[in-house]
Amino acid sequence: xxxxxxxxxxxxxxxxxxxxxxxxxxxxxxxxxxxxxxxxxxxxxxxxxxxxxxxxxxxxxxxxxxxxxxxxxxxxxxxxxxxxxxxxxxxxxxxxxxxxxxxxxxxxxxxxxxxxxxxxxxxxxxxxxxxxxxxxxxxxxxxxxxxxxxxxx
Amino acid sequence: xxxxxxxxxxxxxxxxxxxxxxxxxxxxxxxxxxxxxxxxxxxxxxxxxxxxxxxxxxxxxxxxxxxxxxxxxxxxxxxxxxxxxxxxxxxxxxxxxxxxxxxxxxxxxxxxxxxxxxxxxxxxxxxxxxxxxxxxxxxxxxxxxxxxxxxxx
DNA sequence: GTCGCTGCAAATTATTTGCAGCGTA
DNA sequence: TACGCTGCAAATAATTTGCAGCGAC
Numbered sequence: 270x271x272x273x274x275x276x277x278x279x280x281x282x283x284x285x286x287x288x289x290x291x292x293x294x295x296x297x298x299x300x301x302x303x304x305x306x307x308x309x310x311x312x313x314x315x316x317x318x319x320x321x322x323x324x325x326x327x328x329x330x331x332x333x334x335x336x337x338x339x340x341x342x343x344x345x346x347x348x349x350x351x352x353x354x355x356x357x358x359x360x361x362x363x364x365x366x367x368x369x370x371x372x373x374x375x376x377x378x379x380x381x382x383x384x385x386x387x388x389x390x391x392x393x394x395x396x397x398x399x400x401x402x403x404x405x406x407x408x409x410x411x412x413x414x415x416x417x418x419x420x421x422x
Numbered sequence: 423x424x425x426x427x428x429x430x431x432x433x434x435x436x437x438x439x440x441x442x443x444x445x446x447x448x449x450x451x452x453x454x455x456x457x458x459x460x461x462x463x464x465x466x467x468x469x470x471x472x473x474x475x476x477x478x479x480x481x482x483x484x485x486x487x488x489x490x491x492x493x494x495x496x497x498x499x500x501x502x503x504x505x506x507x508x509x510x511x512x513x514x515x516x517x518x519x520x521x522x523x524x525x526x527x528x529x530x531x532x533x534x535x536x537x538x539x540x541x542x543x544x545x546x547x548x549x550x551x552x553x554x555x556x557x558x559x560x561x562x563x564x565x566x567x568x569x570x571x572x573x574x575x
Numbered sequence: 576g577t578c579g580c581t582g583c584a585a586a587t588t589a590t591t592t593g594c595a596g597c598g599t600a
Numbered sequence: 601t602a603c604g605c606t607g608c609a610a611a612t613a614a615t616t617t618g619c620a621g622c623g624a625c
Contacts, residue, residue, distance in 0.1 A: 348513050
């Protein structure tokens, strides 16, 4: 589950370069937080990373971990698993369907697509487990937000 | 954005039937909460539903709305948009990829699939807006959890 | 009468923020 | 010196839970 040392180092370099380019300080804390995330494939949460980073920097605080992760995400250096954590939204439509989500205003639209429903998972997924359902989220700008942006820009 | 009266009534019947079958009381509050969700296509959150249901049942409390939604979801009468709201998990892998998620233990695995990356969105999505990215989550049971279940069941 | 459902208030959990000190450019 | 970064503690915000009364079967 852990990446090879070379791969981690490669990611560290990309990270350092991104910091330089974006004018973000690659502090000791941030480096360690990023490294800990880059080392693993288990998609850890903030608390888990905190626990691991603390082994190397015992004085680090959980807030710093949260702050760093948010910063990294904003800069596109890391990403989060799944949706962009707002409040939970519900849907009475229980027929098989997928969602279009506007990343600007949060609008959610349903759409149907048999091809996606029956999409055969790649072989590598078969090794992970058995797939029961396919959830697809298409993300972009809704019509309204596109117009707003056009006017604004 | 609102469903036709007939469609809402159809959903109400399905709901009532599901309650009967599953031994869940279809109380006044629950009916109104479900109806309010069934009426709309905007995928509202708990607070929004609370605000609307309160017009009909002014004394209802937000907790009841939360409780009802959770119950409905457990019984498969409704679903939630996006991921199953645990803590946010992060990923240092910024190459284009998708996720397999074990719904039992939460394991997340990466996989790559060019076909999904380039999947042409159906025409109905084009009417909603412009798609910038595709997020696919395959949900199921990981190997380990499959074995555990086999032994247990 | 029993038992589940509800409203109220308080608790929990994840995450964010204000502030003051510190280190580095 | 100036400014961003950090740790600490407190604040938020969403959601859950304990409890007691009420109502339906």
